[in-house]
Amino acid sequence: MKKKIIIFLIIVSVLAFFGYKYIYQSHRDISSETASFSIKVEQLKKDFSSNDSVANAKYLDKTIVIYGEVTNVDLENKQLIIDSSLNAKMTSDISAIKVKDKVTLKGRFIGYNDLLEEFEMDQCTIEKE
Template sequence: MKKKVFILGLILVGVGFGVYKYLYQGHRDIATEEANYTATVNDIFNAFTTNDSLANAKYLDKTVALRGKISTIDFENKIVTVDEKVSARFTGKLPESIKPQDSINLKGRLVGFDDLLEEIQMDQCSIVK
């Protein structure tokens, strides 16, 4: 009887540990991930304006590397607008050397497409050298 209780206890501890590890997985580090897709801003923007459900299935929550020209910079909130079509929120401090009309290569997680503003939303962005 004691042996059955002991084995049942071990099984419950093992299952509990497995559930804990599954629920509390580590967070993604987009800066170190390899980009799933590399494209220009216009390529991804056209994909969303042509068929947003197909583009969502392809790009949503994926690591995407984009290239384009900086439209606006908000150093306080760490947001850069690229080609007036992508709103990129950065995790770290923005370099003071960047300015509007500079070409930029950035990598981040594509969060979605805002139909109202017609803008692609990205977060956890970083500048790719």
């Protein structure tokens, strides 16, 4: 009887350990991930205008590197607007970024907003200026 109780407790402990590890996984670190794509904002526009469902399957929730010109800087919310159509929520400091700077950003693509007609990325960092 004691063997069955000990085996049962071991099995429950192992299952509890793996369940805990599964539930409390570490978050993605986008800045250390390898980018799936390296594109310009114009190419992103072309892909979405030709077939948005294929483009969503291709880019959505992927780490991408994107090139463009800064058209607006929001220091308070740490956001950059690139080529008037990409809203990038930054994790790094953007106080040195000015309008009309050419930037390369790495971040997670989170979608296309049909209403505002703009692309959205988050967890962005500046790769090079």
